[in-house]
Every structure is written in C-alpha cells, then in structure tokens.
Amino acid sequence: MDNFLKLIIILWIIFFFFLLYQIFDYIKFKIYLKKLKNKPCICKEYLEKLDYYQKIPKNLKEIIEFKIKRFLIEKQFIPKYMQINDEIKCIIAFYACLPTIAYKNFCYPSLKYIYVYPHTIIKKHINQNGIVKKEMLISGESVGDAVIIAWDEAKRDIYHYQKRNVIIHEFAHELDFEEGMIDGIPVFAIEDFEHFKTIFNKTFQKAVKDRIIDEYAYTNKAEFFAVTTEYFFLRPKTLKVHYPELYKEYIKIFKFDPLKENQ
C-alpha cells in the first residue's frame, strides 16, 4: 500500500470517529433535554407571584419553565457580598429566558456566570496609567460570558416599578453579543439580517431626534436595543405607538407579540 492510500485511510478513520462522537453527543443532549422535561420546576411558587408569568398562556408557561430548569443547571450563579436563594435565581432565570421564549432550545451559549450583587455597583473607568478617570453607579452589566445584576434594583423593577427591568436589559445585551458584534443587532435577527438592520438603524436615527422614551436608550445602538427590548416586553403599547416599524420587527425576531400573548 503506498503512503498516499495509507493517509486517506487514516483520514477516513479520524472522520468516522469524529462523526460517531458528534452523533453520540447529540443523542446525549437529547436524552438530557428529555429528562429535564420530566423534572419538576423548583421555581413554580416564585413564578406564581409574577404578573407577567400569570398573564402568559399555559403552553408558554410550560416552555418557560423548561427553559428555566435548563438555565439553572447550565449557568453558574455567583453571589457577591450576599446570600443567594432560589427566589433570586428563579426570578433572574425567568426574565433572562423571557426574550427567548420562542426559541425552546436556546440557552445563551456564550454565557457562563451570573454575578449577583445586593446593591448598585460602582464601576471605575481606569485610564492607561491606572488612574481612575470616572466612577459610575450601575445596576447591571453584560460582558459576554457573564452578566452582573444588582438585586435590589431588579427587585424594585419587578415587584414595584414594572416599567423598566434590568434583567431583561442585560440579557438583551447578551442576545446582541451572541450575534458577534455589540451593535444592537441580536442573534435572532440573523435570518433577515439586512432588513432588520435597515429598520433598526432608521428607527434609531429618528429616536435620537424625537427623544420620546427613556434617555438611556439614546446612548448608542446597543443601549437602544436593550432599552427598546424592555419596552417591547413591559410597555409594548408605548413602543408600538412611537416606533411601529420596529415593534413589527421585534414581533418577528422574538416570535412573540406581548399585546396578544400577555393579556
């Protein structure tokens, strides 16, 4: 047998084992999802307290409970200067999974950690010489493989204010990050990327002049996406009235219409 033939046989063997590994991995993943489906959701009692959960139809409740179970297994919660309990984990998981409700098997593949702080965090901007140039108070942050949440802000948003939501906001940034660039275009827009981008950019330019919604939305395109995602889920009428084209695009990418599903 000449050397070339030997090489071809070796490459085929490697390819065969690689394929076998992929098939095995896929079957393992499917079994894991099936087992998860039959496991009880520890979050039920906390979810029942949420207006948003109560208002969504039964089939969506089942989907989000399944997604929450997976989220709680796959993501690591890291409490900072506080104790963390199931209520905190369940509430964060619910609002993290809400924008992905139509994507049953999507579970933020790049995300690994969720840092939970008791209060707002001081973020220091340090220049090249190591000198603190600016200090800012933040209620959350998204940095690709990690999301930071200040629990007192999140709790206030959810149980009292209900017009903004730092958890939805930070996970909207994660959806933006999963697309590859932090530019306001989320991973779910990939199917119709150019069309979404055109409407999104046009609306952003209009919004910067109008200044109708929360001021923070005008910081840049990424913040505009995160803030308008909060509006889409929490104040859909306002978003629809002021930016109907963008609202229509969000129905398409989130495959969910809060004005119909959340009655």
Ligand SMILES: [Zn+2]
């Ligand atoms: Zn933001």
